[in-house]
Amino acid sequence: MVDITIGAAGTIPPAEVKDVELYHPKSWVTKYVFCQDAKVIAIQYSITALSIGLVALVLSWLIRLQLAFPSNFSAISPGDYLQFITIHGMIMVIYLLTALFLGGFGNYLIPLMVGARDMVFPYVNMVSYWVYLLAVLVLVASFFMPGGPTGSGWTLYPPQAILSGTPGRDWGIILMLVSLILFIIGFTMGGLNYVVTALQSRTRGMTLMRMPLTVWGIVTATVLALLAFPALFVGCVMLLFDRILGTSFFIPAVVELGQHLNYSGGSPLLFQHLFWFFGHPEVYIVALPAFGIVSDLIATHARKNIFGYRMMVWAIVAIGALSMVVWAHHMYVSGMNPYFGFFFATTTLIIAIPTAIKVYNWVLTLWRGDIHLTVPMLFALAFIVTFVNGGMTGLFLGNPVVDVPLSDTMFVVAHFHMVMGMAPIFVIFGAIYHWYPKVTGRMLNEMLGKFHFWVTFLGAYAIYFPMHYLGLMGVPRRYFEMGDMAFVPQSATTLNIFITMAALIVGFAQMVFLFNMIWSLSKGKPAGSNPWRATTLEWQTPETPPGHGNWGKELPVVYRWAYGYSVPGAKEDFVPQNQPAVARAA
Amino acid sequence: MSITILFLLAPIGAIIAWWLSRQRLTAKPWLEVGAIDDFPGTGASSLPAATIGLGVFLAVVSSLFALFISAYFMRMQVADWAQMPAPKVLWFNTGVLILSSVALQYAQVAARRGRMEDVGYGLTAGGLFTLTFLVGQLFAWQQLNAAGYFLAANPANAFFYLFTGLHGLHLLGGIVALALTVDKVWRGFEVNQVRLSVQLCAVYWHFLLALWLVLFTLLTPWVGDFADICRQLLT
Numbered sequence: 095m096v097d098i099t100i101g102a103a104g105t106i107p108p109a110e111v112k113d114v115e116l117y118h119p120k121s122w123v124t125k126y127v128f129c130q131d132a133k134v135i136a137i138q139y140s141i142t143a144l145s146i147g148l149v150a151l152v153l154s155w156l157i158r159l160q161l162a163f164p165s166n167f168s169a170i171s172p173g174d175y176l177q178f179i180t181i182h183g184m185i186m187v188i189y190l191l192t193a194l195f196l197g198g199f200g201n202y203l204i205p206l207m208v209g210a211r212d213m214v215f216p217y218v219n220m221v222s223y224w225v226y227l228l229a230v231l232v233l234v235a236s237f238f239m240p241g242g243p244t245g246s247g248w249t250l251y252p253p254q255a256i257l258s259g260t261p262g263r264d265w266g267i268i269l270m271l272v273s274l275i276l277f278i279i280g281f282t283m284g285g286l287n288y289v290v291t292a293l294q295s296r297t298r299g300m301t302l303m304r305m306p307l308t309v310w311g312i313v314t315a316t317v318l319a320l321l322a323f324p325a326l327f328v329g330c331v332m333l334l335f336d337r338i339l340g341t342s343f344f345i346p347a348v349v350e351l352g353q354h355l356n357y358s359g360g361s362p363l364l365f366q367h368l369f370w371f372f373g374h375p376e377v378y379i380v381a382l383p384a385f386g387i388v389s390d391l392i393a394t395h396a397r398k399n400i401f402g403y404r405m406m407v408w409a410i411v412a413i414g415a416l417s418m419v420v421w422a423h424h425m426y427v428s429g430m431n432p433y434f435g436f437f438f439a440t441t442t443l444i445i446a447i448p449t450a451i452k453v454y455n456w457v458l459t460l461w462r463g464d465i466h467l468t469v470p471m472l473f474a475l476a477f478i479v480t481f482v483n484g485g486m487t488g489l490f491l492g493n494p495v496v497d498v499p500l501s502d503t504m505f506v507v508a509h510f511h512m513v514m515g516m517a518p519i520f521v522i523f524g525a526i527y528h529w530y531p532k533v534t535g536r537m538l539n540e541m542l543g544k545f546h547f548w549v550t551f552l553g554a555y556a557i558y559f560p561m562h563y564l565g566l567m568g569v570p571r572r573y574f575e576m577g578d579m580a581f582v583p584q585s586a587t588t589l590n591i592f593i594t595m596a597a598l599i600v601g602f603a604q605m606v607f608l609f610n611m612i613w614s615l616s617k618g619k620p621a622g623s624n625p626w627r628a629t630t631l632e633w634q635t636p637e638t639p640p641g642h643g644n645w646g647k648e649l650p651v652v653y654r655w656a657y658g659y660s661v662p663g664a665k666e667d668f669v670p671q672n673q674p675a676v677a678r679a680a
Numbered sequence: 681m682s683i684t685i686l687f688l689l690a691p692i693g694a695i696i697a698w699w700l701s702r703q704r705l706t707a708k709p710w711l712e713v714g715a716i717d718d719f720p721g722t723g724a725s726s727l728p729a730a731t732i733g734l735g736v737f738l739a740v741v742s743s744l745f746a747l748f749i750s751a752y753f754m755r756m757q758v759a760d761w762a763q764m765p766a767p768k769v770l771w772f773n774t775g776v777l778i779l780s781s782v783a784l785q786y787a788q789v790a791a792r793r794g795r796m797e798d799v800g801y802g803l804t805a806g807g808l809f810t811l812t813f814l815v816g817q818l819f820a821w822q823q824l825n826a827a828g829y830f831l832a833a834n835p836a837n838a839f840f841y842l843f844t845g846l847h848g849l850h851l852l853g854g855i856v857a858l859a860l861t862v863d864k865v866w867r868g869f870e871v872n873q874v875r876l877s878v879q880l881c882a883v884y885w886h887f888l889l890a891l892w893l894v895l896f897t898l899l900t901p902w903v904g905d906f907a908d909i910c911r912q913l914l915t
Contacts, residue, residue, distance in 0.1 A: 214729035282740055290733045296724040302700075303709045303722075320736065321692065324744035328751060331842070339831055341838040343755060359760030359835065364751055371747070399710060407705065418689055655709035675713040 119642070128224075130216035131642055132201045132287075135223045137533065139197035142223075143190050146230050150185035151601055153178045162587075162594035164575035172574040173261035176245030179572060181233070183248030184270070187376065188277060189230055191518055195383040196281070196319065197226060199525060200288045200312045202533065206632035207309050209297025209650045209672075211643045213287040222287070225280030232273040239265035247572060249373070250329075252344040252365050256337040258351070267337060271330045278323045278330075288316045297631075299652030304671065306630045306656040307406055311386020314414045315379045321418070322375035329368035336360070366428055370421040377514050378417040382410055384521040385452055388474050390656070391524050392456055394628045395471035396463030397667050399657035402455045409448035416445045426494045427501045435494040442492035446485070453482060464660065464667075468626075469543035473524030476551045477517050484513025487562065502572070505565025508558045516554045523550070523607070530611070531625045535638050536618030542610040546603055553600035560589050627668050629658050634670050688746035692739055734880050738887050741850065745891060748843065752898065755835050762834045766900045767823045773816035774896055780809030781882075781889045788882040791875045799878060800865045806885065807858050810851055817844050843895045847888065854884050 119125035126134065157178050160170045170178075201219070205212055213219045236243040245261035246254055254260050255267055262270075292305070292313045332343040336357070344365045345357035393400045400406060422430060422438040456478050465471065487509040490496045500506060523546070530538050568581050576582050624633040636646040650672040658669035704722050725732060755761070787802025821841065829837045861877040 215733060282737075285740075286733050286736050289736050290729050294725045294727065294729045294732050298723065299714075300724070301707070301709070301722040302703045303705060303707045317696070320740050321689070321743045324740060325747050327744060328747045332751065335831075335838060335842070339838075341832045342760075342835055343751070343838065356832070359758045361755060361758060364754050367754070368747065368751060403709060404706070411700065415693060654713045657710070 128220060130212075130220045132205050132213045132216070132219060133533075133640065133644075135219055136198050136201035138223050139193055139201060139226065142227055142230060143194040143198060146185055146234070147190035147194075148604075149234070150182045150190060151604065153182040153185075155598060155601055157182060158594040158597045160574065162591040173242075173245055175574045176247070176572070177243050177261050177266070180245050180247055181237075181243050185233070186515065187248065187380070188274070189233065191380045191514075191522075192281070192319070192376070193226060193277075194522060195380060195518070196288065196312060196316055197223065197284055199308075199383060199387065199529075200316065201284070202529070203308055203632060204288055204291050204312060205295070206635070206640060206644060207306050207630055208292055208295060208300050209631050209645070209652060210291055210295035211645060211649070214290045214295055215287050218283045219287045222280045222284035225276055225283065229273045229276035229280060232269050232276060236262065236266045236269035236273070239269065241265055244270045249369055250333065250365075251369075252333055252336065252360075252362050253346065253348055253357075255333065256345070257348065257355075268334065271334045271337070274330045275327060275334075278327045281319060281323060285316045285320045289313060289320070297649045297652060300631075300671075303404070303407065304652055304655045306386070307389040307400065307403070307410070308383070308386040308630075310407055310410050311382040311384070311389075314410050315382040318375045318382070318414050318417060319379045322372045322379070324372075325368045326372035329365055329372070332368075333365065363425075363428060366425050367421070370424045373424060374421040375417045378413060380514055380518050382414065384477065384518040385410065385413075387525045388477050388521050389452075389456065389459075390630065391470050391474040391521075391528055392459050393657050393659060394528075394626050395468050395474065396460050396465045397659045398459055398463035399659050400455065401458035401461075402451070403655070403657060405451055406455055409451045412448040413445060416441060416448070420445060423492055423497070426497045432494075439493050443489065446489060449485060453478065453485075468527075469538070469540060469547055470524040470528035470626075472544070472547045472551075473520045473527065476547070476554075477520040477524065480512055480520060480554065481517040484509060484511075484517055488513055500565060502570055503565040504561045504569045504571055507571045508561035508565055511561075512554075512558050516558065520551070523547075526611075528626065529632075530614070531621030531638075532632055532635075533639055534615055534618070535621055536614050536616075537621050537625060538614045538618060539610050542606055546607045546610065549603035549606075550600055553596050553603065556596035557593050557600065560593055564589060627666070629668050629670050630656050631671055634672055688742055692742070728876055730876060730880060734883060738884075741887070741891075745846075745895075748839075748846070749894075749898065752839050752843075755839070758835075760834070761836055763836050763901045764824070764829045764834070764840065766896075767820045769816055769820050769823065770896060770899075773813050773820065774892065776809050776816060777813045777889055777892055780806045780813065781885045783809060784878075784882040784885045787878050791871060791878040794871045796865065796871050799871070799874065800862070803858060803862045803865060803878065803881070806881075807855060807862065810855060810858075810885075814848055814851060817848055820844070840899055843899065847892055847895060850891075851888055854881065854888065857881060857884070 119129060119131070124130075129135065129138075156170060157175065160167055160175055160178075201213070204210075233243075239262075241262050241264040243262045244250070244255065244266035246267065250267070250270070256263060260267075292309060296305075332341075335341045336343050336345050340356055342357045342360040344362055345355075345360040346362065347358040348355045389400050389406060420438055420441045422434060423442045426435055426438075460475075487505070491500060491506065491509055527538055527543055530536075564586055567583075567586065569576065569586060576586075621638065623635065623638045626633070631650055631652070632640070634650060635641075635644055651674075652671045653673060653675045654669060654671055656671055658664070658671070660667045661669050707722075783802050783806035785802075787799045787806065790796075790798035790802055821844070824837070824840070829840075831838055831841050857877070858881050861874060861881055864874050864877065
């Protein structure tokens with residue numbers, strides 16, 4: 095080990111970085127509502143995202159009830175069903191996962207983990223949240239418009255998205271597009287903050303290679319999002335023009351109910367390209383923060399340094415770069431040139447390499463570690479297993495030969511719910527159990543946490559494993575009911591009822607989680623400043639929860655990397671990043 | 681989409697790769713203990729946050745317009761495309777926008793040399809030229825409408841209104857920042873307090889000028905043929 099120290103042990107050369115002038119909240123409103131402190135904004139983002147996520151959860155129950163008991167719910171019409179699946183998907187992918195990982199965890203963790211006092215543009219950061227909230231409200235408003243929300247599927251493919259057969263064609267689609275445009279504007283404001291803070295506001299000693307992987311994951315995902323969301327923006331603006339102003343960007347000549355519409359020549363395929371140019375990076379916008387966070391959870395709760403830190407960093411960057419050139423694997427059935435299909439299948443399979451490196455490194459970190467089966471650790475382990483499962487089916491679907499017959503079946507639904515539904519949600523749960531003590535100063539109840547974990551984990555498999563089987567039989571997705579189909583045996587109905595039961599149980603287990611969060615706020619065990627005995631900077635704040643400005647008078651100085659666990663010869667089994675180096679005698 | 685990848689992602693990727701290559705990504709952090717001063721050049725960037733922020737924002741804007749242009753080229757290939765003539769006033773507008781960029785460059789140089797009065801003149805002139813440009817753009821829209829080139833009549837028209845409109849909105853956003861800076865100058869701030877703002881305004885204006893030149897080139901029929909050739913070469 096090379097101990098590089100300058101001067102006498104522990105002396106710190108005078109700070110060259112001037113302290114940033116902090117904004118100081120003066121009233122209750124600027125402290126808790128229109129607040130520019132990243133920590134408050136993070137909590138606002140998280141509560142909003144979780145609340146709208148609950149709406150999506152309820153929608154998923156309605157979807158499942160309809161699928162299990164097709165003729166029993168007269169209140170659910172085919173149009174309603176399409177609206178439920180559309181809004182469920184849209185909320186989960188964008189308004190919950192993206193907002194929670196980047197807006198929630200990004201805002202809370204980036205400044206604390208890199209040793210900054212706040213985001214670099216606090217005002218813009220605040221506006222970012224309020225624009226996001228507005229986007230959510232516009233989305234919710236579409237439920238109350240005549241015709242209800244759009245039912246075009248979360249991909250919003252034209253021409254059907256704006257033709258009169260689709261539910262919510264009048265107002266729903268307009269509000270959906272406006273809401274997405276607002277979301278992107280709001281996100282861009284936040285995203286600028288996350289990237290620039292990590293580049294410019296790192297404290298002294300925090301080199302890039304000393305950043306926790308959480309920061310690497312969130313920042314790389316933000317870069318992806320900043321470059322990819324414009325594609326969705328372009329698609330939304332042009333679709334909005336087609337819908338409201340009658341342009342023909344995407345809509346070809348269409349005869350609707352015997353009448354020629356005023357559209358001609360538009361290219362629906364163009365929208366698919368734009369949508370998936372955003373849509374595929376979106377998968378990694380959700381996955382990369384999860385990768386980063388789970389690395390930190392595993393290292394902390396297995397009391398071991400992360401295996402192959404450099405490889406982990408390189409893999410994050412490589413996955414980010416590759417994710418920009420695989421989008422058309424979502425379009426194998428669009429009639430594209432087979433050579434394109436070959437190209438995109440190749441790039442898709444190449445992504446498996448850095449991803450596999452990450453999985454191996456997580457497992458090798460666990461190997462002979464001092465594993466504490468705390469709730470965050472359980473969720474982290476669940477993530478690894480589930481991500482591998484979902485990733486494996488991804489390898490199948492990445493090949494056009496396999497994808498074409500499986501396209502638009504329940505197999506696809508099972509695949510993406512495993513890989514980008516359950517897997518990142520496990521990380522979110524794990525992360526909440528891990529950082530809740532820092533945010534509130536109190537531990538979440540462990541008994542309730544373990545109950546929540548086991549029901550959710552086993553339930554997820556009860557839901558999605560059988561779905562693969564349904565898909566292989568050819569049961570299509572997005573169908574209101576199957577009726578009597580020769581290729582669907584009676585057992586599929588039984589299976590559907592089983593899946594629905596599991597989904598309802600898992601759903602109700604989330605209520606236990608919510609109860610735990612609210613109950614522990616006042617009744618939880620006091621956490622102290624560093625309950626997990628972790629090394630990263632956010633656990634070394636002078637106050638818990640961290641006060642305004644995070645660090646008291648002096649910014650922390652970083653002397654080592656983020657994974658000093660079980661270091662031989664150290665007094666404790668963890669060495670915080672800001673613990674000064676000791677000059678070696680010799 | 682190949683255009684986006686070639687002209688946007690490749691340069692941005694190259695910049696990121698170049699920057700990362702200077703950050704000691706091959707370091708073995710588990711072997712290196714010590715304060716930052718032992719590893720010069722790997723700390724936080726010393727550039728002001730606003731400068732980096734503007735740089736990242738311009739990357740986002742580039743991505744936005746590159747994708748619009750990709751869509752433009754893809755939609756162009758359908759048979760119903762009918763390129764419309766670019767109104768003559770666009771040439772005048774282009775000239776005015778160049779002047780606004782020059783004025784802001786003048787302000788920036790003046791700010792560097794500490795001549796506060798000239799900074800004020802430069803910024804004000806830049807703002808006025810920009811407003812003239814925007815009025816000119818509206819005038820162009822009106823001319824086209826009067827000549828029957830409506831938005832929904834042809835995708836070429838729709839793209840014209842879309843491109844000019846979005847570019848105009850970005851300029852309007854810039855004018856807000858510019859107005860805040862002019863306000864500071866008039867209220868007698870020190871030159872040190874406005875130098876960065878003036879510099880960033882100038883960068884933003886140069887960027888939007890370059891962007892306008894690209895868009896104008898694409899929207900002008902004779903260059904449309906040239907673009908057609910480029911597209912054939914690329915695909």
